[in-house]
Amino acid sequence: MITASPKSIVIAGGGAIGLACAVVLARAGYGVVLADPADRGGNASAVAAGMLAPAFESVLDPASKGLFTLLRAGREAWLDLLPQEDGSPTGLSQPGALWVPTPSGLRAEVMAETFAAMGAQSEILTPIAAHAMSPGLDPKGEDCLFTKEDWCLDVTVVTEWLYREALGLGVEVIPASITAFSPGRASLSDGRHLAADHLVIAAGLGRGMAPLAPELACLSPIKGQILFFEGAGPMQGPAIRSPAGYVVARASGAMVGATMEFGLEDLTPDAVVGERLRAAGANLFPTLARAMVQHRVGIRAATPDGLPLVGPSLFSGVTLACGARRNGWLLAPLIAKIVTAQLSNAPVGPWAAQMDPRRFERAAPPPPH
Numbered sequence: 448m449i450t451a452s453p454k455s456i457v458i459a460g461g462g463a464i465g466l467a468c469a470v471v472l473a474r475a476g477y478g479v480v481l482a483d484p485a486d487r488g489g490n491a492s493a494v495a496a497g498m499l500a501p502a503f504e505s506v507l508d509p510a511s512k513g514l515f516t517l518l519r520a521g522r523e524a525w526l527d528l529l530p531q532e533d534g535s536p537t538g539l540s541q542p543g544a545l546w547v548p549t550p551s552g553l554r555a556e557v558m559a560e561t562f563a564a565m566g567a568q569s570e571i572l573t574p575i576a577a578h579a580m581s582p583g584l585d586p587k588g589e590d591c592l593f594t595k596e597d598w599c600l601d602v603t604v605v606t607e608w609l610y611r612e613a614l615g616l617g618v619e620v621i622p623a624s625i626t627a628f629s630p631g632r633a634s635l636s637d638g639r640h641l642a643a644d645h646l647v648i649a650a651g652l653g654r655g656m657a658p659l660a661p662e663l664a665c666l667s668p669i670k671g672q673i674l675f676f677e678g679a680g681p682m683q684g685p686a687i688r689s690p691a692g693y694v695v696a697r698a699s700g701a702m703v704g705a706t707m708e709f710g711l712e713d714l715t716p717d718a719v720v721g722e723r724l725r726a727a728g729a730n731l732f733p734t735l736a737r738a739m740v741q742h743r744v745g746i747r748a749a750t751p752d753g754l755p756l757v758g759p760s761l762f763s764g765v766t767l768a769c770g771a772r773r774n775g776w777l778l779a780p781l782i783a784k785i786v787t788a789q790l791s792n793a794p795v796g797p798w799a800a801q802m803d804p805r806r807f808e809r810a811a812p813p814p815p816h
Contacts, residue, residue: 460650462492473616494745497600510753524780538604544597630764668712673704679738691727703728
């Protein structure tokens with residue numbers, strides 16, 4: 448049996464990007480089915496600190512160098528996606544971020560010059576001022592740098608809101624994966640078939656979907672490990688960035704992360720890595736040295752240039768929205784806007800060309816019949 452839906456779209460993947468696409472497309476009037484075999488919050492998007500960090504990502508991540516303006520546009524797109532509650536969007540906070548250098552690391556003054564060169568706001572704080580901004584922080588007597596450019600999402604709150612918003616807009620959520628697609632018909636791993644004019648692939652590495660979009664061949668896995676502390680560390684205040692990692696405040700306890708282990712895709716926590724992350728966190732917040740912790744692992748997908756694949760595939764009816772590296776949450780609403788504009792034949796804005804999936808085009812077999 449084929450379920451029909453006017454202007455129907457099936458989205459493969461229910462993480463940050465898939466959920467954002469579902470909401471924006473449904474708001475635009477499309478009939479949307481969201482297919483993901485994982486439980487809600489059971490994918491890589493749940494293993495994230497939720498930093499919307501255009502400034503520090505542009506400085507600290509080599510793949511994001513020169514992308515501050517694009518990443519800031521991704522941050523701003525969240526204001527259009529989330530509702531306002533008491534003047535602030537649901538699950539979104541704007542506490543800023545604080546750079547705490549090591550004695551031999553990048554000094555606050557040098558970081559400030561880098562920020563100024565790319566057009567990002569910042570100010571240098573004394574150790575006392577930094578401690579006052581984030582009680583419990585030990586800056587080791589170093590001047591720190593604060594920026595208002597970087598924000599945070601509560602990933603759990605925002606995931607739940609996106610899911611409920613999607614359902615309220617009529618999105619059908621199916622716990623299955625897409626096994627086949629041709630314009631007009633999608634097949635699911637549970638044996639069902641759907642009427643679907645378009646397929647949007649927002650499923651990380653897109654394992655098993657390579658026959659549907661040859662551009663997925665350029666994606667590589669990255670294993671990321673992160674620590675979730677319960678009842679310890681900062682519970683509010685700015686995200687703390689340092690040469691050894693980050694500490695992000697949340698109401699139930701801090702998060703410390705994260706690794707970028709290229710080419711790995713196993714979900715096994717590495718105890719040695721866990722101790723290294725704990726030590727990095729405890730160096731900033733000594734109370735984390737003996738606190739209870741949950742060690743979690745997520746697998747992300749990355750392209751050769753660090754930007755996601757967003758736009759039409761070589762294969763008819765297939766659109767890509769994946770491969771965002773460690774900026775899936777930051778870029779999700781911007782990606783959703785671009786995908787919706789492309790499917791609606793509307794202006795796509797200034798960023799779509801940089802994320803064109805076919806920029807890595809290589810020889811590919813003809814579409815299956």
